Amino acid sequence: MSEMLPAGIRLIALDSIGSTNDEAKRLAASGAPDGTVVTAREQTRGRGRRGRGWTSPPGNLYLSLVLRPNVPATRLPELGFMAAVALTDTIAPLLPAPETLGHKWPNDVLLKGKKLAGILIETSLGADPSRADWAVIGLGINVRHHPSEADRPATSLAAEGIPITSEALLSPLLGRLMDLRQRWLTLGFAPLRAAWLARAAGLGETISLRGPMGAESGIFAGVDEAGALLLGRDGRVTRVPVAEVIGAAA
Ligand code: BTN
Numbered sequence: 176m177s178e179m180l181p182a183g184i185r186l187i188a189l190d191s192i193g194s195t196n197d198e199a200k201r202l203a204a205s206g207a208p209d210g211t212v213v214t215a216r217e218q219t220r221g222r223g224r225r226g227r228g229w230t231s232p233p234g235n236l237y238l239s240l241v242l243r244p245n246v247p248a249t250r251l252p253e254l255g256f257m258a259a260v261a262l263t264d265t266i267a268p269l270l271p272a273p274e275t276l277g278h279k280w281p282n283d284v285l286l287k288g289k290k291l292a293g294i295l296i297e298t299s300l301g302a303d304p305s306r307a308d309w310a311v312i313g314l315g316i317n318v319r320h321h322p323s324e325a326d327r328p329a330t331s332l333a334a335e336g337i338p339i340t341s342e343a344l345l346s347p348l349l350g351r352l353m354d355l356r357q358r359w360l361t362l363g364f365a366p367l368r369a370a371w372l373a374r375a376a377g378l379g380e381t382i383s384l385r386g387p388m389g390a391e392s393g394i395f396a397g398v399d400e401a402g403a404l405l406l407g408r409d410g411r412v413t414r415v416p417v418a419e420v421i422g423a424a425a
Pocket of ligand 1: 283
């Protein structure tokens with residue numbers, strides 16, 4: 176299988192592990208090169224954002240990619256947008272209605288408004304703390320299964336009638352990630368931001384957020400050049416660098 180992988184990828188394909196992100200971080204911290212990828216058929220302690228778990232039975236895709244981008248640490252949040260665009264670019268051609276695929280700020284991928292994939296970026300700064308040492312991009316795609324929690328609607332490719340396997344998705348996804356990474360290093364964030372916005376769910380609509388300042392709502396007006404969400408309220412636009420979108424406001 177490895178001969179089909181994109182140039183620059185070193186794949187470590189595991190059967191079962193606690194978390195591919197934990198393994199990739201361990202490898203990165205001990206010097207693993209850019210392009211090291213850890214996958215697992217299942218995870219026993221998969222992790223999501225905000226300290227949540229990520230239920231990880233066999234059948235879905237669990238992947239963690241080590242990158243060593245020589246960029247200022249302030250640019251690391253851009254990687255989440257890169258991962259989301261790589262996911263939707265890879266999955267869109269498989270769908271009868273690719274416009275049903277959406278990006279939810281900051282890092283989710285939705286299909287018909289339900290969560291299809293999640294992204295967990297973990298980073299380490301260099302000896303010069305204004306620069307990145309490494310970043311691990313963790314991707315979980317609901318290929319066969321999805322959780323059923325009433326308050327967090329989710330779906331899978333199988334549930335939407337798309338009969339692809341995790342194995343078949345892996346190489347195209349890694350290829351797209353590496354292409355976008357190269358474009359990001361040479362062209363910067365602007366093209367990625369535009370590609371992300373082209374599929375942004377709920378743009379121009381009222382959203383509610385839970386952030387460091389508590390709950391707020393307003394119009395989802397876009398994303399700025401650093402990846403912060405732009406929230407329109409009372410005729411003004413505010414930047415929200417960190418928050419969770421909890422839905423359309425009532
Ligand atoms: C989220 O939406 O909360 C992010 C989920 C990220 C899950 C992936 S699965 C592969 C990698 N290993 C983990 O433990 N988490 C990420």
